[in-house]
Each structure stands twice: as structure tokens, then as C-alpha cells.
Amino acid sequence: MATAASQLSFSSPIAGRGRRQTRASASATDRHEVVSPNRRLPLRKVPGDHGPPLLGALKDRLEYFYGPGGRDGFFASRVRAHRSTVVRLNMPPGPFVAKDPRVVALLDAASFPVLFDTSLVDKTDLFTGTFMPSTDLTGGYRVLSYVDPAEPNHAPLKSLLFHLLTHRRQHVIPAFREVYGDLFGLMENDLARAGKSDFGSHNDAAAFGFLCQALLGRDPADSPLRDQGPKLITKWVLFQISPLLNLGLPTLVEDGLLHTFRLPPALVSKDYGRLADFFRDAGKDVIDEGERRGIAREESLHNIVFAMCFNSFGGMKILFPSMVKWLGRAGGRTHGRLATEVRAAVRANGGELTMQALAEMPLVKSAVYEALRIEPPVAMQYGRAKRDMVVESHDYGYEVREGELLFGYQPMATKDPRVFARPDDYVPDRFLGDDGARLLRHVVWSNGPETASPSLQDKQCTGKDFVVLIARLLVAEIFLRYDSFDVQVGSGPLGSSVTVTSLKKATF
Secondary structure, three states: OOOOOHHHOOOOOOOOOOOOEEEOOOOEOOOOOOEOOOOOOEEEOOOOOOOOOOHHHHHHHHHHHHOOOHHHHHHHHHHHHHOOOEEEEEOOOOOOOOOOOEEEEEOOOOOHHHHHOOOOEEOOOOOOOOOOOOHHHHOOOOOHHHOOOOOOOHHHHHHHHHHHHHOOHHHHHHHHHHHHHHHHHHHHHHHHHHOOEEHHHHHHHHHHHHHHHHHHOOOHHHOOOOOOHHHHHHHHHHHHHHHHOOOOOOHHHHHHHHHOOOOOHHHHHHHHHHHHHHHHHHOHHHHHHHHHOOOOHHHHHHHHHHHHHHHHHHHHHHHHHHHHHHHHHHOHHHHHHHHHHHHHHHHOOOOOOOHHHHHOOHHHHHHHHHHHHHOOOOOEEEEEEOOEEEEEOOOOEEEEOOOOEEEEEHHHHHOOOOOOOOOOOOOOOOOOHHHHHHHHHHOOOOOOOOOOOOOOOOOOOOOHHHHHHHHHHHHHHHHHHEEEEEEEEEEEOOEEEEEEEEEEEOOO
């Protein structure tokens, strides 16, 4: 691990003169143009500054975590101050965790998509932003999330994860229904006993059990892990992203403990070893497949652990409570529409919840897309400019230099009022019909537009379609069982905390 002193280098990322300059869509332009080359927008210098070294980064970090308005307020205040949705600022964690916190922030739907174009931006080691967690937390390997598509191991690793997600596809729906059926049974018991039920804790156990049973054919409850998997994963994830979290501790304690120094990987190595031992056995067939594709067995193992635990389990831990929150708040009329659609589609397909039945539930699919739009499970994306370019917002072109780090805050892109009407409202039928379909390209939770499919040459989420599928299954399962439900919502370090206070059983 680098020393604190070595990590405080704030040298300019800009190299020498004579570089090519491109528009974000890869069109060439003259260095002396005063308008952007494609849409002929006026060119503007990126406003904002990073402040003095060290002090500027510390100031921004404290405002980001503890300032008025929270994280959203931090970015919105910059947009207001500079009258621009492309601004310079420092992104946490800054010193002494990140070497260089300086970014060009893209805070609208027009500029954000440049982050998907790997011909223009490099993604090397940028999964968590301005710092990369120690590889001691992943068995000594840089796992796929940190690998740029130009690297030779990117395609083999991503193809292995495609295999992981698809080789047992016929087991996904049955496993989901069994595991989440048990979850709702437990929640009904809680409600009968205590009048409320914590969705998050039940979801953690169900998500891990479902993923292992559906994708690997193994129930962790029948292994030495027993019911400890979610707790081990949550602790392991904390050690990776603690510099980005607000746990609600006293400011000086939290900022000093979590945001200033890295937590030592050795403190979680035993827990990670237990997870790796489980997947070494349960994932043997997938590891064998990796070996046939030329990937070392240990490298396959640690990529499987990361994909299953950080990406998939972590995604369900954030997305599913968010889905339940937004649906719970949507009210009885929306619940009635969803229940009617779900039950009619299932009846039309022999009383079974199948892929064909799901295809006949357009409102369910729209409701899922809307949850992914209004509260994307991954809020931030990064990319380093490969060359000089012009990045366009709705109104201006901005010159960005080779080597500068671009950062996108997705909630501002997916709640851009110039794209979405009522952007801060959950509108479950937003994506119905032709007009709704045209909006889907602006749903970008997967590090790419919803209208695109992930490939071996990009960084779009390997599990994009899998995530949408299981979210649709969750909505369908709820409204097969219940006419309506009520929730109480709080906040937590990784998203919403949801308590279900009533479940009204199906009556039609």
C-alpha cells in the first residue's frame, strides 16, 4: 500500500501539446473552433476549481458527506453556483486514500453518456472512483470490474461471467419463487407477531440463497457458511468502499476512521477466506469452464466471488428495498393496476409465472425501469479521457484534456428535467408505449443505455438483463400474493431501509 505522502501527488494529468481533440462522439475538431463541431454549441471553459491542494479536497469531502442537502445538495450547489451542468470539483475520499481527487463532473443526461464510450475514456481501476481498494481483498487479483476492455484478460473474464449467468438459466424462476416465497412467509409471521417486518434483513438472506441456488445449484445453508454469508459479504464490502460511506457516526470519528485511511484488509481476510472456500467448491463447474477458456483457476474463483457477492448480492441488497419503497409509496391505485396485470398474465399462461407471462406484463417492466431511473443502484461512473475532446451538455461544449478524470453522478442524469417530465416523481407507467420506449436510452443504471446489450468490448454490466428479470420477478411475486401493502422508509449506508407494516392478501 502506498504511503500517505506518496498519495498526495496532485500533479497535472495533462500531457504535452499536439494532441488530437475529438468531440465526445468521436468527431475531430480544430483546436481554435469557438463552437462544438457537431451540434454547433458555443464552447465554454469547464467552470469551477479544485481549491488549494489538500485543503480543497478536504473542504469538498466534508461538504459532500456532511453538508446541507447531502450528496444531491453537494452537486446541485455546484450547478447553481456555476450555471453549468459540467463543473470541476473534488470527489471523495481525497487524502490520504486517493492519489488525486480532481474530476470534471458531468451532471446532465446529455454529457453523461461519454462515460460509456471506451474509445474515448479509459476505465482502468476506476470502478470505485478516485481510489482502488487493495487487491488483498480479492485474492491478489484485479477483478473484472477494474479491468479496461483494452486489456487482454477483459474479454475472457467477461465471457466467463456471461456463462455464470446463463448456464443454469432454466433454474432462475423456480429458485426465485421458492426462496422469495419463503421470504414472504417469514414477513407474514413477523407481521402477525409484531405488526411490522424488516424487508432488508429478510432480503439479504433470500438474495444470497437465491443467487447460489439459481446460478450454482448449491444452498449455502447446507454448507459450512450456513446463514453467515450475507454478514460476511457486508463486512467485506465495507472494507472495500468504506471511504465512500456515511455510517452516521460522529463526524470527526467517521471522517478520520473511514475517509482518511483505508481499513486494513487483514482484518477481513479470514471472512473472505470462508467465502472463497464456499465458492471454490460450489462454483467448481464454472471454474472448470474458466480453465477451458484459459483463465487460471484462482483468478476465475475470485472473479466469481466478486461477481456473486459484490455485484449481484450487493445489487439486490440496494435495488430490492428501493423497489419495495417506491412501489409501497405508489399507493392503492397503482397496486391494483399491477395486481390485475400480473394475475391476468399468469392465468393466461396456465397459472404459471413464466418468461412468456412476464413478457405480457408491460406495466411491471415499466415500474422496474422507473425504479432504476429514479434511484440507480450504482450512482457514480468514471472514465479517464484518452485524448483531448469536447464534451457536450444540452447548451455548451466543454474542452476536456487528455488524462483528465471524468465523473458522472447518475441521479442527476436520470432525473434531468430536460429529458424527463416530473423527474423527481416515481411514475410507474412512464416507459409504456412508443413515447416511453424512446426514453429508455436515458435509463443508464447499467453503465450503458437500457436499449443496448452488454458485450465483451464494453463495460456495460454483464448482468444487466438478469437484474431487470429478477426485479420483474419480485414485482410479479408481490402482486400474485397481495392486493396492496404499506411501508415505512428510512435511510441506510447502502440505500433505503424499508419496514413493511401491512400485507393485504390477494382477493381476486
